[in-house]
Amino acid sequence: MTISERGPSGVSRTPTPDELENMSREQLARLASELDDVEVIHNQRKFPIPGTRAERRAERSVALWFAVSAIAGLAFLGAFVFWPFDYRAPGEAGYEVYTLYTPVVGLTFGLSVLALGIGVVAYVKKFFPDEVSVQQRHDGASDEVSRRTVVAQLAQAGQDTTIGRRPLIVRSAGVAAGVFGLGLGIAAIAPLVRDPWKGGDDAALWTTGWRPVGGETVYLRRDTGIPDEISLVRPEDQDAGSMETVFPFRESERGDEEALFHGLRRADSPAMLIRLRPGTEVVHRDGQDGFHFGDFYAYSKVCTHLGCPASLYESQTQRILCPCHQSQFIATEYAKPVFGPAARPLPQLPITVNDEGYFVATGDYVEAVGPSFWELGS
Ligand code: FES
Numbered sequence: 001m002t003i004s005e006r007g008p009s010g011v012s013r014t015p016t017p018d019e020l021e022n023m024s025r026e027q028l029a030r031l032a033s034e035l036d037d038v039e040v041i042h043n044q045r046k047f048p049i050p051g052t053r054a055e056r057r058a059e060r061s062v063a064l065w066f067a068v069s070a071i072a073g074l075a076f077l078g079a080f081v082f083w084p085f086d087y088r089a090p091g092e093a094g095y096e097v098y099t100l101y102t103p104v105v106g107l108t109f110g111l112s113v114l115a116l117g118i119g120v121v122a123y124v125k126k127f128f129p130d131e132v133s134v135q136q137r138h139d140g141a142s143d144e145v146s147r148r149t150v151v152a153q154l155a156q157a158g159q160d161t162t163i164g165r166r167p168l169i170v171r172s173a174g175v176a177a178g179v180f181g182l183g184l185g186i187a188a189i190a191p192l193v194r195d196p197w198k199g200g201d202d203a204a205l206w207t208t209g210w211r212p213v214g215g216e217t218v219y220l221r222r223d224t225g226i227p228d229e230i231s232l233v234r235p236e237d238q239d240a241g242s243m244e245t246v247f248p249f250r251e252s253e254r255g256d257e258e259a260l261f262h263g264l265r266r267a268d269s270p271a272m273l274i275r276l277r278p279g280t281e282v283v284h285r286d287g288q289d290g291f292h293f294g295d296f297y298a299y300s301k302v303c304t305h306l307g308c309p310a311s312l313y314e315s316q317t318q319r320i321l322c323p324c325h326q327s328q329f330i331a332t333e334y335a336k337p338v339f340g341p342a343a344r345p346l347p348q349l350p351i352t353v354n355d356e357g358y359f360v361a362t363g364d365y366v367e368a369v370g371p372s373f374w375e376l377g378s
Contacts, residue, residue, distance in 0.1 A: 028152030065119030066172035073179035243313035
């Protein structure tokens with residue numbers, strides 16, 4: 001065997017099976033570098049003398065980040081599972097706590113990921129050896145020798161990073177990663193943990209402010225900018241070919257500022273009342289024949305794509321437009337989508353005119369309002 005066939009590791013560059021079997025992990029790791037034409041120019045451990053105060057300090061600072069990640073992950077889990085998330089209207093008891101649900105869940109989850117990432121980066125910066133290597137490029141699949149040596153090289157690299165003798169970091173990183181993984185797992189099975197359909201037909205996602213309660217009449221009102229100024233809607237108020245935004249109102253709410261404010265601000269309250277031009281041809285959806293009153297049709301204003309207000313009405317084409325992603329719904333065909341990403345018609349509100357000549361809702365929507373994914377549990 002010539003000299004050139006042996007590398008600095010002292011073994012043949014193409015060892016026999018016996019030689020391979022008897023090589024130490026360090027030899028295999030070095031052989032891996034040689035086989036890959038990698039030349040290590042410089043390799044310097046960060047803490048050549050183990051156990052110094054500086055090393056312990058560095059170790060603690062890394063573990064601290066993993067501990068922060070674990071604590072934030074636990075806080076995320078706690079908030080996700082126990083924080084009240086059921087919808088509360090402005091002014092209702094528990095509204096402030098409800099509005100904090102998303103920020104708290106987002107912040108704790110974000111901090112958990114951030115601290116975990118910083119911990120990993122800090123560990124690499126503080127403990128990985130400084131190394132400069134140069135490798136010649138070569139092509140082709142790896143043979144058995146290469147595969148064995150690469151595994152050894154990785155193990156050797158792990159040893160060089162001194163992770164094996166740093167139980168504090170290993171344990172804290174393990175706890176942080178475990179809690180983080182648990183959080184991801186909980187999020188993946190979220191509907192089993194926090195059931196948004198709790199309550200069956202009365203679940204918050206199925207009902208809106210238009211739902212009749214105790215047989216009380218639900219009127220259509222307009223928003224004048226003053227919550228306790230009640231302006232009910234009558235057919236003669238509206239021109240043919242126009243649209244008006246309407247909200248639910250009950251007589252029992254008169255004088256009750258909170259309830260009136262709630263009726264106007266509740267996310268699923270706004271509906272658009274459209275008056276088609278006389279003689280306009282209309283296609284009704286199965287089961288919704290009686291939902292309109294003459295030329296008047298009422299549809300939810302909440303876009304079925306992602307929930308923006310679909311509030312632009314083009315009277316010439318009778319299209320309702322959502323400005324967010326340009327979905328278009330045709331008012332003469334039960335507001336079915338005809339353009340853009342929305343895949344579901346805008347829910348139609350059943351309306352009529354009462355004996356006093358005011359518009360009233362005869363019931364709640366018969367399908368979920370808003371983005372289609374809300375219906376996936378049905
Ligand atoms: S939210 Fe209306 S088109 Fe996207």
